[in-house]
Amino acid sequence: MMDWIARIGGSGLRYLGRLGQSVLFMFQMLSGAFRCLPRFSLVIQQLYAVGVLTMLIILVSGLFVGMVLGLQGYYQLVNFSAESSLGLVVALFLVRELGPVLSALLFAGRAGSALTAEIGLMKATEQLSAMEMMAVDPMQRVIGPRFVAGLIALPILAAMMSAIGVIGGYLIGYGLFGVDAGVYWSSMQAGVDLVDDVLNGVIKSIVFGFIVTWVALFEGYDALPTSEGVSRATTRTVVTSSLAILGSDFILTALMFGGL
DSSP, X not given: OHHHHHHHHHHHHHHHHHHHHHHHHHHHHHHHHHHHTTSHHHHHHHHIIIIIHHHHHHHHHHHHHHHHHHHXXXXXXXXXXXXXXXXXXXXXXXXXXXXXXXXXHHHIIIIIHHHHHHHHHHHHTTHHHHHHHTTOOHIIIIIHHHHHHHHHHHHHHHHHHHHHHHHHHHXXXXXXXXXXXXXXXXXXXXXXXXXXXXXXXXXXXXXXXXXXXXXXXXXXHHSOSSHHXXXXXXXXXXXXXXXXXXXXXXXXXXXXXSOO
16 A cells, blocks of 8 residues: 555656656746747748648648538538528637647647657757757757747647638538528628637637647657657657647636636
8 A cells, every 4th residue: 555655656756846847948948939039040940840841731631620510510500590600600610629729739749749759869869968068059059949930830720720621611511502602701700709719719829839849849858868768758749738738728718718
């Protein structure tokens, strides 16, 4: 019994210690992000790596998600003779929830794991140590530009996913079920609020971008300098980021729409 309690206590202490390390890393990362802004070309390079290369999976997923929402939404709305509200339903689901959340999950799986593997391999091959020996701050040269790029890329990707999802819902509603195109777009424009819906979705995507990039960079920077250590860090990035996205989404939704 005592051994079992000791193991639980040891696991808890290790978790708290790792959490404290991640918070300290976050402050160093933010400092490096501000100091890297004068050399914005570094950020642009990382925007291509984490943003442009992730765009294809975001667009394809957004299209199919919108089409599925169009199908499911029409089958439910037609029972109440409310199929004219299909555009509103698709847009609200995408802008409020599915756009930011799904794009963040896909971003974590594609760009987050790539960031962790890249930083982990740089640590395993002692590139980060070599930078420090040459008086080059890895936080400013390596970590900062990747963090800024992730913070910029994810809100843009989420907006693209929402936009292509609305088009996917239109293709199903208008092309398959014959919903009037003007009614589809007018119901969406009349019911979607710029502040309550669009702006809150943007805030969510910014928070998710911060979380995913922070977790990915910390796991890579803290990974054991072995192939197995990098592999485990990459797995932890995807799992931790996904859980953090879903948990923070509940909190943000409760604050934004629940009146808390």
